[in-house]
Amino acid sequence: MFTGIIEELGTVESLDLLDGDAARLTIRGPKVTEDAGHGDSIAVNGCCLTVTDHGGATFTADVMRETLRRTSLGGLEKGSPVNLERAVTAHERLGGHIVQGHVDGTGTIASRNPGEHWEDVRVATSPEILRYVAEKGSIAIDGVSLTVVDVDDATGTFGVSLIPTTLELTVLGRNQVGDTVNLEVDVIAKYVDRLLATGNVSDGGVR
Numbered sequence: 001m002f003t004g005i006i007e008e009l010g011t012v013e014s015l016d017l018l019d020g021d022a023a024r025l026t027i028r029g030p031k032v033t034e035d036a037g038h039g040d041s042i043a044v045n046g047c048c049l050t051v052t053d054h055g056g057a058t059f060t061a062d063v064m065r066e067t068l069r070r071t072s073l074g075g076l077e078k079g080s081p082v083n084l085e086r087a088v089t090a091h092e093r094l095g096g097h098i099v100q101g102h103v104d105g106t107g108t109i110a111s112r113n114p115g116e117h118w119e120d121v122r123v124a125t126s127p128e129i130l131r132y133v134a135e136k137g138s139i140a141i142d143g144v145s146l147t148v149v150d151v152d153d154a155t156g157t158f159g160v161s162l163i164p165t166t167l168e169l170t171v172l173g174r175n176q177v178g179d180t181v182n183l184e185v186d187v188i189a190k191y192v193d194r195l196l197a198t199g200n201v202s203d204g205g206v207r
Contacts, residue, residue: 010027025073072106121161
């Protein structure tokens, strides 16, 4: 589990595609690798990956077909910046929200409007994702925990506001209009939707 509070801006060392349905990703991140061990979880742009090798301030993870299909990781290149966060431990503060590192789909940066103290960003996504996005709710964009400012079903977009720290320390400060971002919606919303869809909810509670 993660919190959506990015620890470090890492750099892609290599992305090796394997037979078109998997990849091996190596990333430089001195902070997240300082205590990394084989089998540890590290979120890369919001995707929970398992460390298969590490050393020299880098770590390697295998990326399976499902992850390549649902996320933007397959489009990374050598030198690409990436958001990095180690799995949360029990003694740490939950500063963002509950983030699983299980990306639900992608969105596209639709617009950016800089302000004096923050920047308003709109993200376009599919109706299947947007149904779980709520005003003042939480969403993870490339692994960053953010509060939704508003949702516009007519345009298929939602808005977030980025403070200077987020702009400086994460890839969201570097994304341009048209760039693809990974989205993870609130897990509670997904479970509620599933229960309602299957009819396993009654006036007395869950059946």
